[in-house]
Structure formats: C-alpha cells, structure tokens
C-alpha cells in the first residue's frame with residue numbers, strides 16, 4: 001500500500017503541453033551546480049557517541065570540496081526526538097543535541113563558505129514533531145490559540161473518515177487524543193502530526209523560521225513532503241474507486257501554489273536562495289506549475305518516477321530510458337528539474353540500478369555517475385555513492401533502525417502477516433540500506449566513529465573506503481571527480497539539448513547533448529555483458545572526453561558497464 005500510495009501521489013500520469021515563456025535554458029547558478037547530499041547521522045562522528053555530527057562534518061569539508069561539488073544538502077539537523085531521524089522537528093530554531101550546537105552550525109557554514117561550498121537546509125513543513133511547543137499547546141485544549149496549527153476531528157462527530165498513514169503501525173492517519181477528546185491527523189508517524197497550512201498564523205511563523213536561517217546566510221531550502229501540505233480538509237469519506245485519484249484527497253490541493261507564492265514573496269525573493277521540492281506532483285502540468293520561473297514559486301523539484309523504477313530490484317532499461325526521456329522532453333524548454341538515482345529514502349544506487357557484484361561494482365558505479373552527471377537537470381549525488389557504497393543487506397529485524405521498517409514489522413506481527421516475505425523485501429529495499437555509515441578507511445567501524453555506530457557499518461568497508469580509493473587512480477572516487485570536472489567545464493552537459501539514440505536497445509543507453517554546434521555522445525552499457533551499440537554515429541573522428549575503461553570502445557561493442565562521453569562535433 002505504501003508504494004502504491006506514494007506512487008499515486010508523487011508520480012505524474014498525464015500529458016502536458018507547455019504554454020509558458022521559455023526559461024529552461026536561462027543560466028542560473030543552481031542549474032550549473034552539483035549537489036552532494038549528506039545524511040549527517042551517518043557521515044562522521046566527532047565525539048564517539050556513534051552518531052555523526054556537525055563537528056564531524058566540518059572535519060570532512062576538505063574531502064567534500066575535493067569532489068568538486070558546489071552545494072551540500074543536509075538532511076534535517078533541528079532539535080528532534082528522532083522518531084524519523086530528524087524529520088520530526090521539535091524546535092526549528094535549534095540544533096539537535098546529538099549533532100552539536102548552534103556555534104557548531106555557524107562554524108560549519110563559515111567553513112563551507114570559505115571553501116566556496118553552499119548549504120541547502122531541509123525544511124520539514126508538512127508536519128512537526130508531537131513534541132513541538134505548537135503541538136503541545138494545540139492538544140492542550142480546544143480553545144488554545146495553537147489549536148488550528150494542526151488538523152483535529154472532534155470525537156462527537158464520530159470516527160473520522162479513513163485516511164492512510166505511511167508510517168503508522170495501524171496505517172491509520174488519525175490518532176485519538178483523550179486530552180481534548182479529538183483525533184489529530186498524521187500522514188506519517190503518530191509523532192509527526194500534520195500542520196494546518198490553511199491557518200495564516202502558521203504560515204507567518206514558518207516564513208519567520210525560514211528567514212531566521214536565511215539571515216544566517218544559508219543558500220537554499222529543500223521542502224520535505226511539501227505537496228501534502230495542501231490537502232482536502234473537508235475530509236470527505238472516500239467514494240468507490242478513490243484509489244485512482246488519491247492525490248485529490250491527500251495532496252497537491254490548489255492552495256499549494258498560493259502557499260508557495262507567499263513563501264516566495266516572504267522568503268525566496270528576499271535572499272539569493274535556491275529552492276527545491278521533494279516530489280513534482282501528479283502530472284507534468286503540476287510539475288511545471290511548481291517550477292516554471294514566471295510563476296515565482298520554486299526553482300526546481302525532483303520527480304520520483306525514475307528513481308522508483310528499481311525500488312525492488314530488477315527493471316527494464318527500455319522503461320528507464322523512456323521515463324528519463326519523457327521527463328527531459330517535458331522540461332526541454334520551460335522549467336528545471338533535478339536528476340538523481342539515490343537519496344536517504346532509497347537503497348543504494350549501485351545495488352538497485354546496476355550490480356554490487358564485486359566483479360563489476362566499480363565499473364557499474366562509474367557508469368551510473370556518468371549517467372547522473374551527463375543528463376539535463378541539477379544532479380544530486382548521495383554521500384557514499386562516489387565510492388560505490390552498496391547495500392549492507394541486513395538479515396534480522398534487530399539490525400534495522402528505520403521506524404518505517406520497525407512499525408511495519410509490528411503491524412504484520414499483529415495482523416499475522418507474512419514476516420518472512422517482508423524481511424526479504426526489506427533486505428533489498430529498506431531505507432537503512434542507504435543510511436549505513438560513510439566508509440572512510442579500513443580501521444574499526446570504517447573510521448566513522450570510535451564508539452558503537454548507531455547503524456551497522458557495511459562489512460565491505462575494508463575494500464570499499466575513501467582512503468583506499470584516494471590512492472587508486474582508477475577508483476570510483478577518482479572517476480567521480482573526473483566526471484564532475486567534465487560537467488563543470490562543459491556547459492553542453494548542463495544546458496545542451498538531449499536526444500535519445502538507439503531507443504530499442506535493451507542494454508545500451510545512448511544519447512547526445514548538443515548546444516551551439518558542440519555535440520557530445522554519451523554511451524552507457526547497463527549490463528554485465530558486452531553489448532552492441534547499433535546507431536549510425538561515426539566515432540572514427542570522435543574525441544573521447546571520459547571513459548571508465550583504459551580505452552573506450554570505438555567499435556560497435558561496449559564492454560560490461562562501459563561508460564564514455566565522446567565529443568562528436
């Protein structure tokens with residue numbers, strides 16, 4: 001149900017023809033930037049408590065700078081009881097104690113700016129923690145001034161109409177609270193009550209919080225799960241067949257654009273900030289309405305259709321090509337999107353989209369890096385993917401820390417569900433697969449902590465780690481740096497027109513990027529076998545700009561997981 005729910009809400013389904021002014025190729029720093037995502041809990045621990053922290057991150061800024069990336073997107077670092085690892089904020093103006101202090105934050109930002117790195121903060125605004133002052137007030141009585149900061153359903157009205165909760169142990173999004181004899185709404189866990197965006201007082205407070213961070217000098221915001229902020233608050237009972245139109249009830253209500261316009265006016269327009277939303281709505285039209293420049297809402301969004309293709313492993317490259325090509329063409333002239341294959345809500349990129357078989361893992365990781373960094377859209381790269389980090393493949397429930405897994409486990413236990421099947425699925429696809437500590441070196445706990453890591457380190461850290469890859473000129477890490485340099489030095493890879501070649505080839509993804517008479521050809525073999533490339537492009541006079549093999553194949557056959565970018569004009 002969860003994936004069905006998210007799929008219905010976050011993925012496009014309609015066709016859309018554009019009717020806006022052309023702004024897609026107008027240069028902007030955030031279009032040319034490469035974003036590196038840091039999951040702070042797992043990056044570097046400085047004080048031995050087993051949890052990554054801001055001082056740890058500061059100690060690794062030179063490493064991040066050495067990658068050549070421009071921006072760090074930091075998952076939430078605000079005060080939080082950590083029901084959902086920081087996505088349940090109890091104070092938006094202070095730092096989670098496990099991560100450090102505000103002085104550490106100031107030092108982090110200073111250290112980043114000194115190195116020319118920008119910082120994007122993650123704003124969790126669809127919900128807060130139930131431990132936030134607003135919610136404590138809100139639940140205290142029906143007459144409290146904060147009552148309408150959240151969605152309540154008074155018990156005299158009967159049981160509220162069913163709404164699905166993604167993380168709740170009963171999948172029920174309404175939780176009864178005896179204090180005021182009413183139910184509150186939580187799309188995510190019970191500890192994440194949904195904020196009521198229809199209340200102007202809430203909006204004013206939120207914009208104030210955003211200005212607090214902007215005044216500190218941060219460089220952008222990622223809006224977490226924001227499309228859920230505008231929901232149908234009349235909460236009608238679901239009619240038959242409602243599944244086909246879930247989003248009508250749950251998200252992307254017309255109010256969303258008003259909220260974003262207000263946010264833009266109150267915050268984005270006043271500072272040199274970049275803004276990106278998680279999710280791009282249900283249609284190309286939704287996505288354009290979020291990001292087309294003349295609408296003054298957001299700079300970009302990230303759509304999930306591509307990244308979700310390999311959610312449970314096994315996928316068809318033809319489908320992959322089709323999805324990425326259609327999103328590119330919908331945004332070829334107007335608007336801007338991001339390009340990514342991983343984040344903290346997914347299992348590891350190389351394990352899902354290619355292979356973590358040691359025989360091919362390096363080449364496969366390099367091939368995926370070539371893809372992400374040669375497509376149109378702002379690339380987002382998740383920490384550790386530059387090393388080719390893989391799924392740890394946990395086998396017992398005790399190894400998981402993500403409450404999504406733990407709650408679902410309890411749900412299935414209570415419902416006599418198929419635990420074996422569930423654990424098998426989680427083994428491959430749980431979010432913890434993508435959250436294991438960064439592998440710095442081959443010492444105990446991969447150099448991440450001197451204490452006990454909050455989540456087990458992947459056993460392959462002795463071979464996959466930054467120190468080892470640093471020394472190896474042919475490592476995934478050094479290839480990633482090379483590919484970053486190529487993208488940064490060649491605007492054709494940022495703005496150039498994308499054209500898919502060899503569409504029906506089931507193993508090879510081939511496309512050109514073209515601008516001002518310069519034409520690049522990207523060739524990617526997504527398989528572990530040699531694969532023929534059958535398009536009529538003549539490579540005899542082409543210049544190879546990068547390849548993950550010592551010599552890129554000039555003929556019509558690519559090596560396993562071969563990747564190359566050729567200049568053909």
Ligand code: GLC
Pocket residue numbers: 084087088124188224225278344345
């Ligand atoms: C977003 C975050 C995810 C979190 C959820 C609830 O999808 O990326 O990690 O659990 O929102 O805040």
